[in-house]
Amino acid sequence: MQDPNNIREDLDLFNQIADLFLQDELDSPVANYINPENLLKDLDLSLHDNPSVEEEFKKNLKKLILSTPKSSSKLFFNQLFGGRHSKGVLGDLLAVMLNNSMATYKIAGPQVAVEKEIIKKVCDIIGYSNNASGTFPTGGSMSNFMSMVIARDTKKSQIIEKGFKHDFVAYSSEISHYSISKNASFCGLGKGNVRYIQCNEFGQMDVDCLENQIKSDLQEGLIPFYINATSGTTVLCAFDNIEDISKVSKKYDIWLHVDGAFGGSVLFSNKYFHLLKGVENSDSFCFNAHKTLGVPLSTSVLVVNEGSALEKSFSNKASYLYQTHDNNYNLGQTSFECGRRNNALKFWVLWKAIGTNGLKKMVEHEFDLAHHAREYINNNKDYTLYSFKDSLSICFNYKNYEPMDLCKKLYENNVLMVGHGNFNDKCFVRLVTINSQNTKQDIDNFFCLLEKFSKDFDSQIKKIN
Numbered sequence: 218m219q220d221p222n223n224i225r226e227d228l229d230l231f232n233q234i235a236d237l238f239l240q241d242e243l244d245s246p247v248a249n250y251i252n253p254e255n256l257l258k259d260l261d262l263s264l265h266d267n268p269s270v271e272e273e274f275k276k277n278l279k280k281l282i283l284s285t286p287k288s289s290s291k292l293f294f295n296q297l298f299g300g301r302h303s304k305g306v307l308g309d310l311l312a313v314m315l316n317n318s319m320a321t322y323k324i325a326g327p328q329v330a331v332e333k334e335i336i337k338k339v340c341d342i343i344g345y346s347n348n349a350s351g352t353f354p355t356g357g358s359m360s361n362f363m364s365m366v367i368a369r370d371t372k373k374s375q376i377i378e379k380g381f382k383h384d385f386v387a388y389s390s391e392i393s394h395y396s397i398s399k400n401a402s403f404c405g406l407g408k409g410n411v412r413y414i415q416c417n418e419f420g421q422m423d424v425d426c427l428e429n430q431i432k433s434d435l436q437e438g439l440i441p442f443y444i445n446a447t448s449g450t451t452v453l454c455a456f457d458n459i460e461d462i463s464k465v466s467k468k469y470d471i472w473l474h475v476d477g478a479f480g481g482s483v484l485f486s487n488k489y490f491h492l493l494k495g496v497e498n499s500d501s502f503c504f505n506a507h508k509t510l511g512v513p514l515s516t517s518v519l520v521v522n523e524g525s526a527l528e529k530s531f532s533n534k535a536s537y538l539y540q541t542h543d544n545n546y547n548l549g550q551t552s553f554e555c556g557r558r559n560n561a562l563k564f565w566v567l568w569k570a571i572g573t574n575g576l577k578k579m580v581e582h583e584f585d586l587a588h589h590a591r592e593y594i595n596n597n598k599d600y601t602l603y604s605f606k607d608s609l610s611i612c613f614n615y616k617n618y619e620p621m622d623l624c625k626k627l628y629e630n631n632v633l634m635v636g637h638g639n640f641n642d643k644c645f646v647r648l649v650t651i652n653s654q655n656t657k658q659d660i661d662n663f664f665c666l667l668e669k670f671s672k673d674f675d676s677q678i679k680k681i682n
Contacts, residue, residue, distance in 0.1 A: 219271065219675045221268065225342035229651075230275065230278075232504040233539055234278065234279055234282055237263060237279060237282075237283070238282055238283065238479075240671070241283050241287075242287050242289070242290050243325040244632075245287075246287060246290035246291055246293070246507035247286075247287065247292050247293075247294040247631045247632060247634055248283065248284055248285060248286050248287050248291065248627075248631070249631055250629045250631055251283065251284060252627060252629070254646075255463070256560075259272075259284070259525070260277070260280060260281055260284060261277045261280075262281070265408030267529050268333050274641075279369075280612065286634065289652070290660045291652070291654070291655055291662075292632075292633050292634065292663070292666070293627075293634045293652070294633065294634060294635040294636075294648050294649055294650075294652075295476075295634040295635055295636045296636070296649075297451065297479050297505075297508050297649060297651065298507050298508045298509075298514065298651065299649070299651050299652035299655075300511045300580075300651070300652030300653055300654045300655070301501065301511050301513065301654075302510070302512065302567055302653075303515055303606070304566050304567040304570040304571065304678025305506075305510070305511055305512035305516075305530045305563045305564065305566065305567045306513060306516075306563070307563075307566055308512075308562045308563030308564070308565065308566030308567060309512075309513040309562070309563040310651075311562060311566070312550070312558065312559040312560070312562045312563060315328070315559065315562075316558075317559050318545065318555075318556045318557060318558070319332065319353070319548050319552070319557045319558070319559055319561075320538060320549030320552075320556065320557060321538060321539060321540075321541070321542070321546075321547045321548070322541065322542045322547060323540070323541045323542065325548070325559070327547050328559050328561070328562060329548055331559075331561050331562055331565045332352075332353060332559075332561035332565075333670070334550060334565070335518065335561055335564060335565055335568070336350065336351035336352070336518065338351075338380065338445040338568075339351070339484070339518055339520055340520050342485070343484055343493065343497055343520070344496070345497065345520060345522045346521075346522055346523065348430075348524050348525065348648065349365060349521060349522050349523070349524055350520070350521055350522055350525075350527050350528070350551060351421070351518060351519050351520035351521060351524075351527070351551075352519055352527065352548065352551050352552045353515065353516070353517060353518060353552075353560045353561050354503075354517050354519050354552075354553065354554075355507050355515055355554070355560075356478075356505070356517050356558075357396065357476065357478030357479075357503060357517055358393065358394070358396035358400070359395060359517065359553060360478065360503035360517050360519040361394065361396045361400055361445065361474065361476055361478075361503065362396065362399075362400040362403055362404065363519055363530075363553055363559075363678070364443075364472075364474040364500075364501040364503070364519065364521075364533070364555070365387065365397075365400045365401070365404050365406070365443055365474070366404050366530050366531075367443075367472070367501065367521060367526050367527060367529075368387075368442050368443040368471075368472030368474065368500070368501075368531060368532045369385065369404055369405075369406070369443070370441060370526070370530045371500075371526050371529075372385070372440065372472070373440075374472055374523070374529070376461065377529070377530070380405070381404075381405035381406070383440055383551070384405055384438065384439045385410060385413055385440045385442045385443075385447065386410050386434050386439045386440065386441050386442070386443075386663075387401060387406060387410065387412065387442065387443040387444070387568030388411070388412045388414055388422070388427055388431070388441065388443065388444045388445065388471075389411060389412075389413060389414065389422075389444070390413065390414050390415075390420075390422035390445075390446075390447055390450070390457060391413040391414060391415055391416055391417055391418050391446075392420055392447075392450050392451070392452060392453070392455070392640065393445055393450065393451075393476065394447070394450075394451055394476060394478065395451075395622050397411060397529075399500075403649070405430050407418060411415055414426050414427045414430060416455070418641075419455055419605055420450055420452075420453035420455030420640060421455050421456065421457050421458060422446065422447070422457045422458070422462065424458060424462055424465060425563055426463045427444070427462065429463050431465065431469055431471070431651040434671075435469075437534055441469055441471050442471060442472060443471065443472050443474065444462060444465070444471050444472070444473050444474070445474050445476055446459050446462045446464050446473060446474070446475050446476070446499070447475075447476045447477075448475055448476065448477035448479070448480045448481050448492065448493055448496075448504075449477060449478070449480020449481065449609070450570040451478070451479065451481030451606075451608060451638075452603060452612070452639065452640055452647060453608060453610055453612065453638075453640055454479060454608040454609045454610035454649075455608070456478055456480060456493075456607070458495075459473075459475055459493060459494060459496050459498070459499060460494050460495030460498070461495070461496035462495070463495045463498035463499060464477050464500075464643050466499075466500075467498070471500075472500045472501070473498070473499045473500050474501045474502070474503075474504060474662070475493075475496055475499045475501070475502040475503070476501060477493070477496075477502060477503060477504040478504060478505045478508065478517070479505070479508055479509075480492065480504075480509075480609065481493070481502065481503065481504025481652075482504055482505075482506065482508070482509040482510055482576070482580050483580060484496075484504065485573060485577045485579075485580055486577045486580045486581050486584075487577070488581055489580065489581070489584060489607065490586075491588045492607060497503060499522065500520045500521065500522050500526075501519065501520065501522065502519075502520050503517060503518060503519040503520070504517075504518055505517045505518075506518065506564045506567075508651060509579070509580060509583060509602050509609070509651045509653075510562050510567065510576060510579055510580075510653075510656070511567070511579065511652075511653055512564050512567055513563055515560065516560050516564050517565060519562070519664050520566075523552070523668060527551045528544060528550055528551050531550065531551055531552060531553060531667075532544060532550040532551065533550075535549075535601070538555070564586045579653040580653075581610055581635065582653050583650050583651055583652075583653055584607070584650075585610065585657075586650035586655055586656075586660055587608060587609050587610075587611055587650040588606070588659065589657045589660050590611040590648060590663075590664075591604070591611055591648060592635070593660070593661065593664055594613050597664075599615060599616050599668075600613050600614070600615055601613060601614045601645075603640065603643055603645045609649055609650050609651055610638075610647055610648070610649050611647070611648040611649075612638060612640070612644060612645045612646070612647050612648075613645055613646055613648070613649065614681075615646065615667060615668070615671060616671065617681045618671055618677035618678050618679070618680060618681070619644075619678070619680060619681050620637045620644050620645050620646045621637050621644060621681040622678055623646065623667075623678055624636060624637045624646060626670075626674060626677065626678055627667065630670065630674070632666055633663065633666055633667060633670075635647070635648055635663075635667075648663065659661075
């Protein structure tokens with residue numbers, strides 16, 4: 218009987234499936250839609266006591282892969298990530314083969330230095346202090362959660378040992394990421410103690426409203442401890458005014474976190490770094506390399522201006538684990554997780570291969586694509602634009618088609634994967650240009666496909682009254 222645990226044979230199978238998938242991605246950029254109710258009828262996902270016959274196993278595996286949404290194709294505009302860079306994929310595959318945990322130097326070795334080099338470089342670019350530190354959380358939500366915990370513990374260090382007994386309040390814009398509400402619950406603050414500050418017409422947090430709310434809370438005897446500013450809001454890709462918000466945070470001694478999960482990669486571009494103006498005055502900052510730089514999910518970086526705060530909140534004694542080297546090399550002492558996979562290597566391989574200038578070109582190309590899309594809309598009377606310059610989200614409506622239904626039917630008919638969003642009681646199609654492998658012709662093709670589908674299926678798409 219053939220050994221089912223043969224790494225070389227399975228790597229050969231992986232290469233076969235990868236070749237098949239990459240060709241299928243070109244031939245059919247949108248995977249055939251499967252209604253969830255029919256999923257188990259169309260795919261054999263059942264598990265049994267006895268092993269599958271080898272050929273059946275391969276057949277089912279290939280069909281499963283080809284039926285999965287193609288999130289790196291040129292017609293995927295649905296999420297805040299897209300495309301893939303081959304060097305990032307290479308780094309991720311090597312990380313899988315190495316299978317190190319990043320908790321200690323003893324088990325991760327030089328991979329610790331890989332992570333620390335990225336963190337140091339990011340801290341240098343954004344202007345953090347020499348005492349800055351950071352980690353690679355599992356995503357933007359976890360980055361935001363860790364920043365909230367650090368802010369809580371910095372405000373009242375006894376919380377670490379004695380628990381949460383204070384009337385703390387946090388602040389974020391009304392259109393910030395939904396993780397802020399969840400994180401308030403996770404860390405014991407409570408969702409009701411998050412103040413959602415109104416935004417201006419461009420989706421930026423109103424700084425005057427922020428300060429007025431802080432004053433009001435102080436008068437009520439509450440303790441403001443955390444402000445979340447957003448660099449690239451989820452729908453509009455709006456950038457809050459960090460410089461002005463930082464003045465408020467310093468004035469009232471409140472931790473300032475900058476959630477740059479979506480737009481924070483502008484740190485690599487001299488042309489667009491102004492969108493982060495004032496970030497050096499923040500206390501923590503995060504961004505997701507998997508969202509705009511083509512690095513595989515998930516690649517999130519969290520940096521803290523004073524690294525000791527990170528260690529204070531997340532270090533813990535564990536004699537069975539930390540048996541060699543000091544905390545500077547045992548990364549589990551500054552991370553929420555212990556058994557943490559190596560998410561730094563894929564980003565390091567990409568950065569090492571193309572340099573900071575290569576990352577800069579990727580970011581600026583994506584903004585060029587966004588500008589091209591806005592020009593297309595502005596030059597076509599059948600479109601209505603709801604977004605603005607310096608944004609990677611192009612929010613629009615086409616004719617009088619109901620945007621939610623249009624996006625739904627484009628998806629179900631295997632034409633395009635694009636989402637919709639809402640702002641100021643307006644619903645619209647949201648095109649995100651974060652696949653650096655796309656060209657201006659690919660953006661034109663997006664609109665061409667949308668227009669052709671709308672014409673062909675006009676009677677089946679709901680209309681706005």
